[in-house]
Structures are given as structure tokens and as C-alpha cells.
Amino acid sequence: MTSDTAPIIVVGAGVAGLVCAIELHRAGRTVLVLEAESAVGGRVRSTYRDGLVCDHGFQVLFTAYPTLRRYLDLDALALRRFLPAARIVQGGRVSLIGDALSDPSLLLHTVFARAVSLPDKLRLLALRRFAQQLSVDDCFASRFAGVSTRDFLAARGFGTAVIDGFFAPFYGGILLDCSLATSASVLLFTFKMLAEGDTVVPAAGMGAITRQLAAHLPADAVCTANPVQSLLSHDGRITGVVMADGVVRSASAVVLATAAPAAVRLAATAGVSLAAPSGALGTTTLYFTTHGVSPIPGRALWLNGEASATISHAVTMTDVAPDYAPRGVSMIAASAVGEAADRSDAALESAARGELAAMARASGDGLADAKTAALSLAAIWRVPYAQFAQPPGWREHCPTTACGIPGLWRASEVLHSSSLDGAARGGQDAAQAVLSSL
Numbered sequence: 001m002t003s004d005t006a007p008i009i010v011v012g013a014g015v016a017g018l019v020c021a022i023e024l025h026r027a028g029r030t031v032l033v034l035e036a037e038s039a040v041g042g043r044v045r046s047t048y049r050d051g052l053v054c055d056h057g058f059q060v061l062f063t064a065y066p067t068l069r070r071y072l073d074l075d076a077l078a079l080r081r082f083l084p085a086a087r088i089v090q091g092g093r094v095s096l097i098g099d100a101l102s103d104p105s106l107l108l109h110t111v112f113a114r115a116v117s118l119p120d121k122l123r124l125l126a127l128r129r130f131a132q133q134l135s136v137d138d139c140f141a142s143r144f145a146g147v148s149t150r151d152f153l154a155a156r157g158f159g160t161a162v163i164d165g166f167f168a169p170f171y172g173g174i175l176l177d178c179s180l181a182t183s184a185s186v187l188l189f190t191f192k193m194l195a196e197g198d199t200v201v202p203a204a205g206m207g208a209i210t211r212q213l214a215a216h217l218p219a220d221a222v223c224t225a226n227p228v229q230s231l232l233s234h235d236g237r238i239t240g241v242v243m244a245d246g247v248v249r250s251a252s253a254v255v256l257a258t259a260a261p262a263a264v265r266l267a268a269t270a271g272v273s274l275a276a277p278s279g280a281l282g283t284t285t286l287y288f289t290t291h292g293v294s295p296i297p298g299r300a301l302w303l304n305g306e307a308s309a310t311i312s313h314a315v316t317m318t319d320v321a322p323d324y325a326p327r328g329v330s331m332i333a334a335s336a337v338g339e340a341a342d343r344s345d346a347a348l349e350s351a352a353r354g355e356l357a358a359m360a361r362a363s364g365d366g367l368a369d370a371k372t373a374a375l376s377l378a379a380i381w382r383v384p385y386a387q388f389a390q391p392p393g394w395r396e397h398c399p400t401t402a403c404g405i406p407g408l409w410r411a412s413e414v415l416h417s418s419s420l421d422g423a424a425r426g427g428q429d430a431a432q433a434v435l436s437s438l
Contacts, residue, residue: 007032008434009241009251010411011228011266014042015420017257018213019071019427020411020434025217027435032249033217034241036227039207040214042259043383044420046205050378051326053205057383058173058285058315058335061209062190064197065421066136067428071213078203080321083299084194086313088115089359090165090305097121097166098300099128099195115305120162127156131191139188140417145395149175152184169303173313176281176337176387183390186417193421203323209420230269231408238270238407253434256403257411257427259385267403275399277414279389284341284382286311286334286352288375294319294330295360295371302359310340310351314359331378332356345380387418401433409434 008024010017013035024031039045045056060082063074085098085106095115098106110121131139144152149171153163163180172178174190202208214222232240232248240250256263260276267274294316296302302314314334317324325331334352336343343351353372360368398416401409411430416422 006240006250006252008253008255009034009249010255010257011241012042012257012262012411013040013210013214013222013224014257014259015044015068015210015213015423016411016413016427016430017042017255018210018217019068019424020255020257020431021221022071022213022216023428023431024434025221027431029435029438031217031221032251033222034226034228034243034249035222035224038225040222040224041207041210043386044206044210046207047379048205051329052287052289052331052378053321053324054287054379054381055201055206055285055333057283057381057386058313058333059206060199060201061206061420062193062197063200064193065419065424068421068424071216071424072209073212077208077212078323079198079200080203080323081299082199082201082301082315082320084199085109085300086166086170087298087300087302087359087363088113088166088169088305089302089362090115092358092362094359094362096300101128102195115165116162117159120158123157127191128195131188132195134188134192136189136192139192140185140395142395144188145183145185146392147184148181148392149184149187150180152187153180164307165305166303169305169309169312170301172337173301173335175390176283178312178338181391183392183394185395186390186419189417189419201317201321203321205324228266231266231272233270233405236406238405251407253407253409253438255409255411255430255434257430260388260412260414261385263410263412267408270405270408272403272405272408274403274410275397277388277390277394279391280385281337281387281389282341282382282384283386284336284348284380286348286380287378288332288334288352288356289325289378290330290332290371290375291328292330293371294332295356295365295368295375296332296363304355304359306355309355310336310343310348311355312337312340314352314356332375341382348380349377388414390418401430
């Protein structure tokens with residue numbers, strides 16, 4: 001097989017790799033996606049166990065994602081919607097604050113919520129309008145990318161109490177950074193997505209998203225459980241890959257669509273040095289089940305506003321998506337980020353039980369302790385590399401699709417932002433670059 005007739009090989013079947021492969025396939029190119037794991041999805045996968053749907057870490061889909069939504073049939077995903085609100089637990093009290101413009105039923109709760117002052121509520125409304133007026137590219141302009149989320153919020157007049165009590169647990173869960181040291185660009189982008197669409201999960205779990213993407217490709221175009229060991233080069237050009245079992249696969253081009261550390265490692269096998277973000281942000285999610293009503297019911301996130309919190313946020317997934325568990329069973333997802341995510345299973349479980357009970361007691365549930373004691377730990381998912389670090393100035397060092405050697409390209413969220421839409425955009429950009437080169 002010559003380089004002209006060989007397929008384009010995409011290494012990695014996450015969102016970026018699948019979107020890249022879809023674009024190449026639509027352009028009439030033969031494509032082969034090689035995935036090391038036993039199923040497609042990368043970090044966007046779900047495991048099914050005893051009737052439970054356990055996403056690999058707490059994840060959501062923003063229906064307003066401009067790039068990813070073009071590749072999805074949202075109706076076919078049977079989306080289940082979160083309430084556009086959060087319950088803030090702090091000082092033994094619960095306050096419900098939400099987006100009343102999206103859901104008018106939240107207006108009175110939000111007006112009377114004690115956790116956020118009236119001036120800060122008005123600032124939140126102004127920030128919502130400000131983010132909506134920006135384009136996606138505007139959100140990532142240098143004037144926002146060069147400042148931290150914490151400094152940006154302070155500059156807009158938000159006080160320490162609301163930054164630490166609301167933004168840190170809520171956006172800390174999105175940014176995986178409760179210190180809010182992440183670039184303000186990411187805050188603005190997510191704020192815009194929250195304002196312009198719904199926050200949802202598919203009925204069958206987040207893994208349904210990547211399975212639907214894979215369904216756009218021929219059945220023989222995606223090979224799972226096929227890890228790539230190294231790249232093959234000839235006369236200064238990448239000409240294929242070597243599999244873990246020693247099999248050589250020729251390629252007219254190779255696209256690296258893995259997480260940044262794996263892409264750097266593979267490129268190095270051909271003597272190519274790839275730029276990569278220097279930091280990694282991880283998260284650990286504990287899934288608890290109980291028969292009957294959850295101690296933290298409802299479709300809104302529960303935010304732990306305490307400074308000593310281990311669990312930053314939690315939600316009863318079955319109140320959002322009943323399909324996540326058998327009838328009569330409630331399932332809670334409780335997530336830790338930052339240093340807390342690295343604690344032992346036993347330490348996390350103990351802290352989660354105590355903090356979930358405190359949340360329930362704050363809501364006035366007299367059976368809080370009994371309900372929490374009845375919880376069964378169903379699973380713990382650790383995702384050490386859930387996002388790459390995006391501190392102020394990171395956009396100045398974003399890599400490009402070209403890898404510095406003919407025949408090798410990169411499809412990744414690192415080309416844009418660490419999000420599902422950033423991954424889709426990275427895949428799309430890589431496909432366009434490959435097609436132009438051929």
C-alpha cells in the first residue's frame with residue numbers, strides 16, 4: 001500500500017478524534033481510527049453496572065456548544081435537563097440561586113437567597129449579559145485570557161464572600177480549580193454557554209455522545225483495543241504507526257487525537273517535540289445509591305461553600321435523569337477537585353458522607369443523618385487528567401495542528417480550550433489542515 005492509497009490514521013477515539021474522522025470521511029477520504037481502550041469516548045465515557053449509569057467523572061453537556069452540536073442529533077440523545085440553579089450550603093444554611101431569565105420559577109428563590117447579596121445578584125445579571133454579547137472568539141481574546149478568574153471577578157466588583165462561597169464551588173467544579181486561578185476566558189465561555197442553552201446529560205449517560213459520533217463512521221473505520229506504540233517515519237515524513245503487538249499500519253497522514261501527554265510521548269518516538277500544557281487538573285467523583293429519596297434532592301447542583309470542603313459539589317443524578325438507576329433507586333454524584341481529589345478512597349468516602357449529611361441538615365431534613373448513613377458507595381471514578389491547566393497567558397502558547405514534520409497532525413482540545421467544544425473544534429481544525437495538505 002502506497003502513501004497515496006493508505007488511510008489517514010487518527011490515533012484516539014475521543015471527541016476530537018471522532019470529529020476529525022467524521023470530517024475526513026465526509027470529504028471522501030479513507031480513515032482509520034485507532035483507540036487503545038475497549039470503547040470509544042476517551043474521557044467522555046459511561047460504565048454500566050448493576051443497572052447504574054456511571055459517567056467517568058461528573059460531566060455535563062451544554063446544548064449551546066457551537067461546534068459540537070453540529071455533529072450531534074440532540075433529540076436522539078434523549079437529553080435530561082438540570083435546573084439552571086444551584087443550592088449554596090454555607091454556615092448551616094441553604095440558598096437557592098438560579099437563572100430566572102431561563103426559568104422564571106427561580107425568581108423568588110433567587111431574590112431572597114441570603115448567600116448572595118443583592119448587589120452581587122445584580123452583578124451576576126450584568127455578567128450574564130456581558131458574556132452573551134461576546135462571541136466565542138471574543139471570550140478568548142487576550143484581555144480576558146491574560147487575567148485570572150478571581151482577579152476578573154474582583155475587578156467587576158464581586159466581593160470575597162461571593163467569590164469564595166459561590167464562584168469557587170460552582171465554577172471551581174467546571175474549571176476543576178477552586179482557587180479560580182484559571183484564565184477568565186474559560187469563565188466567560190462557560191457563562192455564555194450556560195446563558196444561551198441548557199445544561200443536560202443524555203438519558204444513557206455521557207458516553208452516548210461519543211457513541212453517536214462514532215456511528216457517523218463506517219463500522220470498520222473504528223478499531224478499539226488497538227493501542228499505538230510508536231510512529232513510523234521515512235525520508236523525513238510520517239508514513240504510519242506501529243501497534244503494541246508489532247503490526248505496522250501504513251498511513252497517508254497520521255493525526256494525534258489523544259490527551260496531551262500521550263500525544264507528546266508518541267511524537268517523541270519519531271523524534272518530534274510537541275508543545276503541551278504544563279499542568280493537569282484532576283477530579284474524583286463518588287457515586288452513592290440509596291433506596292428512596294436522596295438526602296440532597298432536586299435537579300440543581302448542591303454547592304459546598306465551606307472553606308474546609310472536600311466535596312465541592314454534588315447532585316442527585318436520578319432526579320435529573322431517572323434512567324441513571326433502576327426504579328426506586330436514587331444515585332448521587334459527589335465530586336472533589338484540586339488537592340482533595342487525590343485523597344484516598346476511604347478519606348474521600350468519609351468526607352463525602354459527612355458533608356452530604358451537613359448539606360441535608362442545612363436544608364432542614366430531620367432525617368439527614370439516617371439518610372446519609374443508608375447510602376451505599378457504588379463507584380469511585382478518578383480522572384487525573386480531566387483538563388489541562390489554563391492559567392492566564394496560556395492562549396499565547398497554544399500549539400497548532402501542524403507538528404513540524406510532514407504527515408503528522410494534531411487534533412486536540414489544546415488547540416482551543418479544555419472543553420467538549422474545544423475538543424470538537426480541535427478535531428475540526430485538524431481535519432481541515434490535513435485535507436488542505438493533501
